[in-house]
Amino acid sequence: MLEYDSIAAICEAAEQQQTTISALVLSDQVEQMEVSEETLYKRMENSLHVMQEAVREGKNPDLRSTSGLTGGDAAKIETYAASGGITGTFMNHAMARAVAVSEYNAAMGRIVASPTAGSCGILPGTVVSMLEEGRCDEHAAVMALFTAGAIGMVIAKNASIAGAQGGCQAECGSASAMAAAALVELAGGTPTQAAHACAIAIKNQLGLVCDPVAGLVEIPCIKRNVSGIAIAFTSAEMALAGVESKIPVDECVLAMRQVGDMLPCSLKETSQAGLATTPTGLRMKKQVFGEN
Amino acid sequence: MNVFDIIGPVMIGPSSSHTAGAVRLGRVAWKILGERAVKAEIRLSGSFAQTYRGHGTDKALIAGIMGMHSDDERIRRSLVLAGEEGLAYSFTAEDIPGAHPNTARIHLKGENGAECVVQGASIGGGNILVTEINGMEVSFTGQYNTLMVLHYDKPGTIAAVTNFMAYSGTNIGNFRLTRPRKGGEAVMTIEVDGDVEESLIQSLRILPNIINVVLIRAI
Numbered sequence: 427m428l429e430y431d432s433i434a435a436i437c438e439a440a441e442q443q444q445t446t447i448s449a450l451v452l453s454d455q456v457e458q459m460e461v462s463e464e465t466l467y468k469r470m471e472n473s474l475h476v477m478q479e480a481v482r483e484g485k486n487p488d489l490r491s492t493s494g495l496t497g498g499d500a501a502k503i504e505t506y507a508a509s510g511g512i513t514g515t516f517m518n519h520a521m522a523r524a525v526a527v528s529e530y531n532a533a534m535g536r537i538v539a540s541p542t543a544g545s546c547g548i549l550p551g552t553v554v555s556m557l558e559e560g561r562c563d564e565h566a567a568v569m570a571l572f573t574a575g576a577i578g579m580v581i582a583k584n585a586s587i588a589g590a591q592g593g594c595q596a597e598c599g600s601a602s603a604m605a606a607a608a609l610v611e612l613a614g615g616t617p618t619q620a621a622h623a624c625a626i627a628i629k630n631q632l633g634l635v636c637d638p639v640a641g642l643v644e645i646p647c648i649k650r651n652v653s654g655i656a657i658a659f660t661s662a663e664m665a666l667a668g669v670e671s672k673i674p675v676d677e678c679v680l681a682m683r684q685v686g687d688m689l690p691c692s693l694k695e696t697s698q699a700g701l702a703t704t705p706t707g708l709r710m711k712k713q714v715f716g717e718n
Numbered sequence: 719m720n721v722f723d724i725i726g727p728v729m730i731g732p733s734s735s736h737t738a739g740a741v742r743l744g745r746v747a748w749k750i751l752g753e754r755a756v757k758a759e760i761r762l763s764g765s766f767a768q769t770y771r772g773h774g775t776d777k778a779l780i781a782g783i784m785g786m787h788s789d790d791e792r793i794r795r796s797l798v799l800a801g802e803e804g805l806a807y808s809f810t811a812e813d814i815p816g817a818h819p820n821t822a823r824i825h826l827k828g829e830n831g832a833e834c835v836v837q838g839a840s841i842g843g844g845n846i847l848v849t850e851i852n853g854m855e856v857s858f859t860g861q862y863n864t865l866m867v868l869h870y871d872k873p874g875t876i877a878a879v880t881n882f883m884a885y886s887g888t889n890i891g892n893f894r895l896t897r898p899r900k901g902g903e904a905v906m907t908i909e910v911d912g913d914v915e916e917s918l919i920q921s922l923r924i925l926p927n928i929i930n931v932v933l934i935r936a937i
Contacts, residue, residue: 455720466721470721470722473722492774492777493772530731532732534774534777534793535731535791536731537728537729538725538728539734540724540726543729546731549725572721575724576721578725579720579723579724582723587724588842590842640769641772642773643731715771
């Protein structure tokens, strides 16, 4: 059985058995959870479908969050995507998906916390994009979520996936690292390349603070889901091109933990500093919750 | 930890502590009431009191009181549904000394006259900590399947309950008894390993001196 205490160990095991990370993890989870492979696959397939539904619902131009602060941006990006933008329609559609799911979350829509509600747009922005843009089939997309899950388990064990504990690097940073590994697998890369992609993604989000305006999972969380997918895609592309992370992935995870521990509490989901206490951030807080 | 702790849960946004945890707290209160609620007076303490509207915590608590689960898409319309189904509710902000920042105190009245008061907190990640039921101090997190057995403090009641559990092959991981006064109302908080059969709950309910048995399922 896998211990989920080292990303490198999981990737090496997959290489040795000449299989994918997802296949290795699925068979391990069958053993650990004592349920059939079919049951686990179906459950993950359902998660993928929930993500796809959230993408569709979140693109509604009239969608607004409970606080009234956010909503409707996914629809704008979706419309803009048709022009091709600067980075092409694929990237713009992916951005629209990430925003759609994050905005839908803020509007009390149904989402898959992956790993958290605050970072729920990153796997839809990447894995669902690969599926809906015709880059993989549904089976591969479902399996890629097992790969992402395995990476997340190691990060949760050796660092943190909670903003209150590790800042945004623990939420959007972890989701981005999970997505990077999943993308490498979907693009036909090796488990070793997936580990490098993961390391590169973590390195690019080290130190990211959690400073939500009014304590709501909206500003800046929604847009950080977009930067999360951008980092996931570029990290995966670099790894697939043969670029290696000079710092091994498990050491990157430990660095994330150390940085998270050193971040002051005011920058870990308490809304006592950063964007939350800017004049505009404070004004929005007053607008939503009144004088208190 | 398994892979679905990372890719999951499927939930209603915006945050696991403000929606998923709040739905579960409301649901625990509803289960303890044991019938449809017609009146809910909810006191919110700490950050719940400050921020419940923007986070949708009010909708989540009412949804739970109406028996919904944390992935129910009707949660965002729960206040409207409550009006339609004849559930009167009120929210008041009140500082409960020493309580966790995300604490709610839920006072319910049911359609057939049942009444209960449940206090608990949403402690992050959809996890809850229930601290008080009908004036009795309890402590359970809902991370394990938990049986709450409200009963009268009479000899042999605990033995009868645990015997039935033994017969059904249910292993007890943690047991706590709260008895504010001798011979009065008391509560057993029993955390168990694995699943609990509905038939076990039914057979526990008809034992002598049992007031109510409710199962709070793990996330």
